[in-house]
Each structure stands twice: as structure tokens, then as C-alpha cells.
Amino acid sequence: MAPRSASVRKFLEVTGIESEDIASFFLKRNNGRITESINDYFSNPRIVKEIERRAKQENQRALVNVSTELRELFNKYKEEQPDPTGKPFIGIDGTLRYLSDLGYEPEDEVVLCLAELLDSQSVGQFKEDPFLKNWTKVGCNSINEMRDFIEESLKARMVNDPEYFLKIYQYTYRFILEKNEKNLPLDMAEDYWHLLIPKQYSKELDIFLKFMHENSKNKVTRDQWNMLLPFLEDFHEDSSLQKYDENKSWPLLMDEFYEYINGDRA
Structure with a gap:
């Protein structure tokens, strides 16, 4: 993962904005320093308005x-x-008809890629301007052209481009989060984890979910969502988590899971 991409994601998370252009501007202006960039953003609303x-x-x-x-x-x-x-x-009805014409079910993984491409802010909604602008940008004007682009570009990138996959994975949390809610219900997170997490981590994911249910962890924060993927990668390589470093910036939930794996269920 490129450091700059990580910085942009952190900037967006802390400020609560969605514009990567604004994040990139302030990070560049402050030589990539996160804290200074965020302070600069909040101190200069006129610059933000101009961007x-x-x-x-x-x-x-x-x-x-x-x-x-x-x-x-x-x-x-x-x-x-x-x-x-x-x-x-x-809206919802139009989205269902649109997906049907494209040949997809709402629960298909690639629908998340489509939603991200069209800047959808919530499930089942596409706004006119980003729909027209972004399809024009990639040269698609018909259902057939859109389907070809989704299959040949978006679907392929989910398999072959780790950075793009990570982008879609992290976008999904915001996309499925209910309005005015800060955390995601575990049952919804579980459904999308099963959809998105690569199959080679299925065993580790099942163990993690067992821990979540046994300990009544009913909500998932954005940080927990974002960090689960690298955590499962480490867990896959080290099933006893002997190399787990509690001093790293893991969410507290991962520290609790580490204790769970090593038999400390107090």
C-alpha cells in the first residue's frame, strides 16, 4: 500500500470529508504530514471552498x-x-431495474465497484451528475458498453489490483453504513465480509466471527473494518499470532482477539 494512499485515507477518516482532491491538496502542501495537514484543513475554510x-x-x-x-x-x-x-x-426501484438490465444481482460483489465508480453515497441510489460524468469519462453510453467495462475493467481489477480491491473494501463501510449511524451492525458487516474477504482467509474469518459472537461484539467501527483485512493476512501466516505486536496501531478489538486465541478468555 502506498504511504500517500494511507495518508489520504487517514485524512478523510479524521476530517469526515469525502473529497480525495482536498485531502491530496493539504497533504502535498504539508509534505505528507498528517497532523499538520488536518490542522491546515480546519484552519483554512476559504481554501476548501475554492477547491x-x-x-x-x-x-x-x-x-x-x-x-x-x-x-x-x-x-x-x-x-x-x-x-x-x-x-x-x-432510487431503489430504478437501481434494481438498472442492475437487472446489466445482468447483476444486488448482492454481487461487482455492484460495489459500480457504486464506487458512480460515487454512490448510499445503497440503492445514483445521483445524476456523477452517473453522467463518470460513465462519460470511461466512454460508456449504453448498457452493453457499461457491462463490458464492468466485466473487463472493474471485475478484473478486483482480482488483479490489490490497491483497487482495498479501495473498494474501505469504500464499502461508508456505502452500507446507515445515515446518522457511526458504527456498522455486526450482522451486516458479516454479510459483506463473506462477500469481500478473499477465500483463502475464510478459516481465519470464521474464527474471528466466532470470537465476535461469543463476546457480544455487536458493532463494528470503521477502524476495525479497515484493519481486519491486514489482520487476517497476518493471522493466516501465523495461526497462533506469536508474532503479534500489541504495540502496533491495531484496534483494541484485535488485542482482545489475540488474548482469545491464546486461551485468555477472562
């Missing part, structure tokens, strides 16, 4: 080149009424 203004202008320019075919495709699935901000969007 957002430019991004909006770029988005508007991108929408100029959208084909009539793509606009008509979006309109086929959109809700009759706009969202509370007055923007057109595809």
Missing part, C-alpha cells in the same frame, strides 16, 4: 460532453421526483 468551487466548474464542463443516449438511459431509471436538494436521482 470545491473549481471541482464544481470541472464537473459542469464534463457534463457538457454527455451524450443524448446516456442522458436518456439515466432518465429511464430515475425517480419521478427529485431528491430533497432538487437533484434527479435513481
